[in-house]
Amino acid sequence: MGVLFGGVTDTEADEETMESEFWKDLYAYQLQGTGRWLSLNLKRPKKRGGGGGGAAAKERKRKDAEEAARKRKEEEDAEERRYREEDDESSGEDEQGEEQEDEEERVRLQAIELARAEREAKIRATEKEQQQQMRDPHDSSISQPGSEARNPVSGPEKTVPPPGDHDNDDDPQYSVARERYNSMLAIQRNTLYMW
Structure with a gap:
């Protein structure tokens, strides 16, 4: 075939005008x-793993991420309330004790800030991973959750193109050659090769 x-x-209608019809x-x-x-x-290649579940899965992942963020926020608020209650209980002690408590409070606040920064880094890493999984759920090269938070010095971040409907390179709508594309021809043993 x-x-x-x-x-x-x-x-060419005359020397100066040329009309082109592209096939x-x-x-x-x-x-x-x-x-x-x-x-x-x-035709577009058929989707694997059943159809119609993509939007529901994305919505479920988004809700799970929001729920996890809400729980983390509640934990932070509870921890902060606990530290404030401890401060209120110890306010009746002498001035020497107050200076020591101030130092302890400063250390506690630094620990809280450090823990909060680590949680935020983990959240960002999880969100990046979820976005990558939404773009390409079959990609096995996605890192494990939290791996970016464990290794904060990983160099410059890679830019990822925004997600779109044309994730698949085999889609005929996005693999059509442009007009005036020059093809190369070769014949070998009664077979015409074009590239």
Whole structure:
């Protein structure tokens, strides 16, 4: 079977004007039998793993992330209330004790800030991982959760293109050659190669 695709027809009305008609159709010629032309249509590849669950899964992941963030916030607030109550109980002691408590409070606040920064880094890493999984759920190269938080010095961040409907390079709508694209031809053993 032979395949014919693309091309352009240029028509010159005079020396200064040229009209081009671009051909984006794909045809096949049946060499054996009747020798007839067939119109070919490119189709998108079928999705794997059932269909229709993508939007629900994204919504579920988003809600889970919001719930986890809400729980973390409640834990931080409870911890802060506990430290404030401890401060209120110890306010009746002498001045020497107060200076020592001030120092302890400063150390506690630093520990709280450090823990909060670590949690936020983990949240960011988890959100990045979820975004990558939403873009390409079959990609096995995605890092484990929290791995970015454990290794904060990992160099410059990689920029990821925004997600879109054209995640698959095999999609015919996004793999069509542009007009005026020059193809290369080669013939070897009765086979025409075009690239």
